[in-house]
Amino acid sequence: MAQKQENLSKNQKIVLDIIEKSAQPMKAYSILFNVQKKGLKAPPQVYRALDKLVEIGKIHKIESRNAFIACRNSACTIANATAFSICESCEDVKEISSSKLSKYLSNFQDKEGMKYNKYNLEFFGICKKCK
């Protein structure tokens, strides 16, 4: 699952680099606009890189925002157990790294006993700054 940055392709590095430099989640077309000076001209080049980066856990997709954020959770070797807090006022997004929470959710069993291999949790509220 984990993969070193050296293994990334050129386009993947370019896209990851710009996402890592952003404090906030970035939208695909904003990424596209920002990497055009580096030669990535068309949506598929960006989306292909995003797909791969999500797959290997370097970035996560914030589903409710259609945006992508770099993973800064060192414990997040698991790209398939993600949790975020989202401020509905300033749209600030933080990845939550709580081993208690991830343990609880990873062990969660529904009534039918279906076994999950992945989850995504998004919390919404108003952050301290916005209060």
Add this chain to the structure above:
Amino acid sequence: MAQKQENLSKNQKIVLDIIEKSAQPMKAYSILFNVQKKGLKAPPQVYRALDKLVEIGKIHKIESRNAFIACRNSACTIANATAFSICESCEDVKEISSSKLSKYLSNFQDKEGMKYNKYNLEFFGICKKCK
């Protein structure tokens, strides 16, 4: 928060009706196609109804699928605490109604002590049928 169906507008009823008849989440444009015989011709008519229905908790949006499902969780007076299980093979979606889970998540406090007023959780796996 809770609202009776009688309070729904004509278009809202039409859209809710078709979603409730579907066992699975429906996409906005699939809904649009299906309600054209009832006079709803343009996307905004559908999206406006969807927005309202989500707001009052009659339906939920499955964010990772851009699709909408009727709420069948009678305990789900709270439209702002949702959890789903999604089969990645057949795309079957079920709303999870576990008071234990909802209590756990509603009480969850992150490190910064930000108070959440809403969450959405999506579990992914392979359902029994698909095993």
Add this chain to the structure above:
DNA sequence: TATAACTTTGTAATAATATAACGTAAGAAA
């Protein structure tokens, strides 16, 4: 080396999802 197999890239076109803007009509409430 060669040559096949595979991955990544570039590019154009298009599909799918969602909203803006504007005017009209209907309903509630004052």
Add this chain to the structure above:
DNA sequence: TTTCTTACGTTATATTATTACAAAGTTATA
């Protein structure tokens, strides 16, 4: 009635994402 608000219909457009196909680069191995 007048005012206020919500819903409606319509056109156009914005945003997000994928399909399809050819070219170039990489890796494996014969």
